[in-house]
Amino acid sequence: MYRSEFYVYEQDRPQRICIRNYTKDDFDQLIAIQSECFPPPFPSELWWNKEQLTNHVTKFPEGALCVEANGELAGSVTSLCVDFDPNHVDHTWEEITDNGYIRNHNPNGNTLYIVDISVRPKYRKLGLGKLLIQAMYHIVIEKGYDRLLGGGRMPGYYKVANEMPPEEYLTEVIHGKRKDPVITFLLRCGRVPIGVAKNYLEDKESCNSAALMEWRNPFKQ
Known part of the structure; x- marks a missing residue:
């Protein structure tokens, strides 16, 4: 325990x-x-x-x-x-x-x-x-x-959903062009995005999408 x-x-x-x-x-x-x-x-x-x-x-x-x-x-x-x-x-x-x-x-x-x-x-x-x-x-x-994994909400995405798909929004957050309350936090925790799950969870702010964020076990590369 x-x-x-x-x-x-x-x-x-x-x-x-x-x-x-x-x-x-x-x-x-x-x-x-x-x-x-x-x-x-x-x-x-x-x-x-x-x-x-x-x-x-x-x-x-x-x-x-x-x-x-x-x-x-x-x-x-x-x-x-x-x-x-x-x-x-x-x-x-x-x-x-x-x-x-x-x-x-x-x-x-x-x-x-x-x-x-x-x-x-x-x-x-x-x-x-x-x-x-x-x-x-x-x-x-x-x-x-092998890893820790979870879906991260993207609560800032709705502001630009008419301009870009969620994958592009995630890329801009990763490159520091935007900040997202959840994704930026997960990046600071050491999590790495591996993709976007559509219709992950009913969530208006994220337009139902989530960034799948993993942390790989460093002893099992």
Whole structure:
């Protein structure tokens, strides 16, 4: 099981945090995090439910992590293992994550796939999202997977969707011609785009597209 304790800095003041596996005792806080990260008009029925969370901690507890700060949960990240073919990148979030229920978790798969990452707004200046992603890299190495993979929203794409396809938008972000709140963050975390998945998730800002972003296991090149 995973547990890591260290300090982060908030305005030059050190703050102790802990990244660990989440458990059934954390379910209410995990749902609260979703409500803060995805407030109305986002439909509440799309927040985590307890059946999904139960599957996370029973089918693949190693891939269910949370971060504690100030005595409360500040964020979480959830993953499952899949057998991914890099030659066939197009898929939807619902297909590859079993709509968040991860009943399709494959213990013999080659790829750690990110289902969701959420950090409470009041903690986002502490860099906790990046630390949660780095914790997932540790799991990739420890388990010997080929890669970490996930679909990144492109919330800035809708502004230029009439001018260019999503692939061109992604290229401009990679080359520094544009900044995107999610894709730029993932690039800073060490993730590398391998393609665009169309109709990945119903998302008006991204025009339903997502950038597939991987981190290759450096010990399995």
